[in-house]
Amino acid sequence: MTNQMERENGPWMKQNLFLPSGYCLEFWAAGDGFFRFNIDGKTVWEARSFPIHPEFFKYHHREACEVTIVTNAPDAVLWAYGYQPQTVNETGVTVFDFSEKGILQRTGAEIEDWLRSDPDRPVLHFSPIRHWMNDPVGLCKIGKLWHLFFQFHPSGSEWGPMHWGHATSHDLVDWLHMPVFLHPEQNLWRLGATGGAFSGNAFRDRDGSLMFFYTERLPAYDLFKGYREIQKIARPDRRMIKAEGIVTVLEQRPDGVEHDFRDPKVWWDDAANGYRMILGASIEGDPAVLLFGSGDCLEWQYLGPLYRAPVNFRQEGARAVECPDFFQLEDKWVLVMGFVGHVEPRTRRHNLLYALIGEFIEDCFVPDTPELQLLDFGTDYYAMQSFDAGGRQIAFAWLFNWEYRKPEGSSYSGEMSLPRVLSLSKDKNKLLMLPVIEVDEHYAADPVIESDQSGQYSLPKAPIEIRLTGPLEGSKLVATKDGELAFEVSVADGILSVRLAQDDGSIHYVAELGEAKDLRLFHDFGIVEVFADGGAVCGTRRGYVNIDPDHLEISTTASTQVLEKRSRKH
Template sequence: MRRQKMRLALGTRVEFWATSKEPNSDEFQFRVLQGDQLLWGVKRFSEFSEFYSYHHREAGDVEFEWDEGRTEFTWAYAYDPRSVSKTGITVLEFGERLVERTGSEIDGWCAADTQRPRLHFSPVRGWMNDPNGLCKVGDVWHLFYQFHPGGTDWGPMHWGHATSLDLCAWLHMPVFLRPEQNLARLGATGGAFSGSAFRDRDGKIKFYYTERLPAYDLFANYREVQKIAEPGRDLINAERITTVLEIRPEGVKHDFRDPKVWWDEAANAYRMILGASMYGDPAVLLYGSDDGLEWQYLGLLYRAPVNFREEGARAVECPDFFLLEDKWVLVMGFVGHIEAATRRHNLLYALIGEFINDRFVPDTPELQLLDFGTDYYAMQSFEAEGRQIAFAWLFNWEYRKPDGSAYSGEMSLPRVLSLSEDKKKICMLPAIEVDEHYVAIPLAMDQSGGYSLPGRPIEIRLSGSLQDSKLVATTGGELAFEVGVVDDILSIRLAQDDGSIEYVAELGSGQDLRLFHDCGIVEIFADGGAVCGTRRGYVNIEPDRLEITSSARVEVFERNPE
């Protein structure tokens, strides 16, 4: 057994997820001691990942006792509820000794991982997917996200939480939502699925989200219900959770999720959309309510053309619907969809139009592809300070993060959404905070048109005609990424690509391009943000050489936090 002291303030909470390597042990596998007094303990952990919470009663030193040979702690932290909003959590590692890390110590530990991107948010440990509950309260930006603390693969869903003062540097917070049942013990999946923040007319923040009840099949026969989580002080914990919608409309099977709620001035009532399928076609459902608690089905907001079902799309997920300038915008992901022409998976689409009398009328039925690279998925946007800001999950199931990492999953750079001058396209560009937080250091070009890269994040800017431009980054002479423009088509290729999928977009006469590369992440913004492409690679992720051929003006920068 290991034993080590730690000083705890009055009211400190220690929370962790653990499993037993010897589930039949008769001895205490974990104890909190004060001298010879047992304050709290776990007699035996189970073979399943389970959540445990200790609430410290008095300020002072305690001793933790554990056996790292018999117990696996997948995620552990401590926090003082009175100060955690300022300091973040203290991450705990119960190994041969107890290691504590807070704030900059967590950042330093993460930065020491050479495989971890530096400009993009990632969890300290565990699996992360969709952004959730994005909002700003006072001076603080809040990012919630789908999280599995039991390992680095997708599993029973929780909500992780981080805060920031500038959208770039993040403090890690306690887990905000957990499944209503211990799904690992049930041999089931499910849990607290995706949702969004909503500020009520009294100014209170609430979170509408989907709970997937215990599920034993990932593709059929599961049950999803809609809930409200009402947070406590500083949005640290969900103090009250209420189920508000369980009944599905006729024609809707198991997919019934990811609520987005707003107060509709025209209807003088609440409105909510949900992702679903209607008789097999991906669809977005519209609901109404007078009080935000009792909801009535109002009909379909959108139903996808039949080709999506024929091309494998099972449902709409993570729908977003918002007013941008003077137009309504609908954003959707089609889960399971494979585009016939290019073989791209799970693309993100948008429509621009009018929303009148609870009917969405697109200006054109043609869907806009928001990101041609496929690794920008489950986008969620929110309005703050007069801007529509968005994050997305940088992942697609085509490729997986190599084994051995402490975590899996990153978020995109924060993007600001706008409409093109003719209001026919949605444009996305990095938020100004990216330029303010990450210093741009120019890199010198040699006579061959090449650059020696610093092994850190870079940004490439092209201004002028992009036709026949070519950017090739290599690691030890092997391809890392290649971006080119030929016959008005913008394309990207990574080292891991075998050519079976085409990552392309029509660029037209675009005169500008920005590219960020961060440890295997490529984010492209062209033609004023009207054409965007995002890829996440895991091969040759630290290029040391860049060759650029272009008639446009070229600038290359190293990007570092201030």
Template sequence: MDQQAVERNKTHEERVEQANTFLKQKVEGLEGDSYKLSYHLMPPAGWMNDPNGLIFYKEEYHAFYQHYPYEAKWGPMHWGHAKSRDLVNWEHLPVALAPSEEYDAGEGCWSGSAVDDNGVLTLIYTGHVDGRTPVEVQCLATSTDGVSFRKEACNPVIAGAPEEGALGFRDPKVWQHAGAWYMVVGYGKDGVGKVLMYTSENLQEWRYLGAAAESDGTMGDMWECPDLFPLGSGDDHVLVISPMNMGTTKTMYLTGKLNYETGKFAYGYAERLDYGFDFYAPQTFMDGQGRRILQGWMNIWGATMPEQERGWMGAFTLPRELKLNADGTLRMEPVAELIALRGAHQRVDGLTIRADTELTLPNVYGDTLEVIAVFDVAKAADAAAFGLLLRCSEDGTEYTKVCYSAAERKLSMDRTHSGAGEAGVSEVQLAPMADGRVKLHLFLDRSSVELFANDGMKTVTNRIYPAAASLGIKLFAEKGEAHLESLDAWVL
């Protein structure tokens, strides 16, 4: 038998073992990398994209992810796996899934979710094989120890889309309600993005309920990575989607009411979920405290990814707790556990920044920082724009600019001078809080910036690739003076 035939005939277990052996040989080469994230979940080596199977299982947090272990680029998809007891410290576990069967041995085991089925950790994923009919099917894999997974003999459990001619039929998200299982699947047809809904009594036999929701014609032509979940009270639900071909909008959330009998989600509010460039395919789960927690892929398709040259690509955002406001808007805040990362602390109080000046904060610097800056907009000049310059080089040529315009009520993050990688300006409208202040809560982690504004009313997530020596932090004001009420900074 030739080598190609040997490779084709390998079992799922053999392919998983091969991937894990390869990864062990690669991880040592990433030490000393100035882009390597310090406290975010990233792959041990190779490629990472969508979060998959986020779940709180047997008192631990499990995170799976789209993974190609052999190179720092997209390839036939495996499922990487990590776990944590505190959402802060993550332990990498063996690769959970590898392409091996006729229904997933092409482009691999694509995105999906995880459930606890009476103690059995069950993964529900899309098998994708280009050239096969159908291309995409939904599949199960199970584990009793939470580490080793077996693909079920009943696969595929959904053997294809309900209609031919779909743009996509993938990314199943499964949950339980009133003793029954429900699934939403991303779908697109005739230029309209949709989520399809199914129900099951046993996770193996699924009944199609119809389209739970669809685009009004302005929200993309295929809805990837759908996630429909209760939040708030009564039948309030949130649908998170990653719409394809919607310009700069890569993720959205829709809030409304779900009718389980009809399988229809009637939404009344729709907005972009995160206003940065590097946020895609988010997924949520409920933890043991009853919190709805979200993590997303902290990259985006088509971007320059400088870390690829260093043997890895991709990361998760920080875990974010979701809260639903009375008006149907959503808030995302960093989970409370992240306070455990805080080290040395610096504080600045009551500082006026003169118009058209920059003010270096001599004791605040680094590449792994948490910063909370509160500005009093009422005390700023009407035309003033102000904020922070992050990861500044000593000669002032390299920096990332976070700016609030009092006149336009607009928050922006400018990567024009951030170093390697993509440039561009992220912008979002942001009114001051009820007390007239703007609160900017930032997490810096070597090659990333996550900004939570006004207690998570708006978020901006971006990757940046500055030189290792660019560590300074500055305050600035333009077109008028500004007033910093307080600034707290911690080394993480």
């Protein structure tokens, strides 16, 4: 009777797998059907009926032996992977693809080969295997291993209940995909709500212990008002696979602060002999960064606003500060922040990041100048997070613009920027950003064009880097695909501008360049990252039209190199 019902309820799948002792299979599923593990014909684990909303499931295999996976709804499994805790840091996860034809497993290089089989997926930039990714979070380096955590929605390629995805690297270029590190405190899909484990930072205490501060957005039913956000600490397990020992450390908002109250950055402050935390928020409608202090990391007191934006930001649509970053470079302190909802009046750009440089004395931040530095004149470099790694301040940002989306049918959404190293200009009045040296060390740069003359050239179907050295005024780079525009970068009257095929002219992506004599442009299947004037001027764009140009027209008096970026592994 049971078998008859199973056959009638959907496509039948039954497959034998050998699993080692301690193996973990984690998956998200939704829809009508069942899922079970049998050993010697006896059921040892079962989800008898998948819910209509996504649900997280975990099977922990205790004895090395063959198991039989049985389901009548393989298409109900939205995202699945397996791993052995003792070895996952060396191998990464094994991705399980369920279908009527059986289970296909991919690990390590097999995952990378599968990712590279997608002709539209960028090569130089990190992206999730599947589904939605946004802000970088919890960035850190432990020993020789880099850890990239990121906002992740495991059941679809649109924004949804937030988790922390996780990847590791030995070189900031090649990444191993790890198990989901942090989950929301409850199933928000079941409630029909959004929220979950939002942004936060990694903090290593003076005794060497590592912890992650983050915001939990409690069940939310409106994206613009009325939600509640609280601050938590999570500690990693001994293998850095899962968050554990999660405690709430801050729930009460100061007077004048509404619903936006999030994205902690925590550090130990020697001068104050205490812990300090900043949060993005607003005060009586003005975007602001709030400062808190603690003696034990658990009980936090509000010390006042670290920064309150001028009134024009509120007038121009800004609702709050989000993803603030605050760190020391040389003898200066740097504040980086984005303004939710802000639209720059002159160019109509949104999603912009700004920086201030100044002094931090007795819990007061005093900018050297009130004028905000625009960090990236594109609109696809957002939610930047930086961290100190052996004396270098390394940063990633979410490479995305809500204005444009990936074409329908893509298996994922969202990429990270190239990792950048942050420094100060010689006069210490500007924050500079350049790609980390590991990008050039890893990706062999083979010149395909090297010339002091303008001209027209064919392009390889691969990531490229264009370098201009010398006078940039009047320069123009135009890349096309079958005669149609892919991207255009030009310098005219001291203004650097970027235009993509999707642009309709309503938004202007421009920056003052002045007398700069150097420019680097990376193009990676629709991603353009520009660095000029030693990193004082940066622009990041993400396009989805004509992403693999075959032709480049160069018009410039500067010396030119075009480099094909090939991984040394290949």
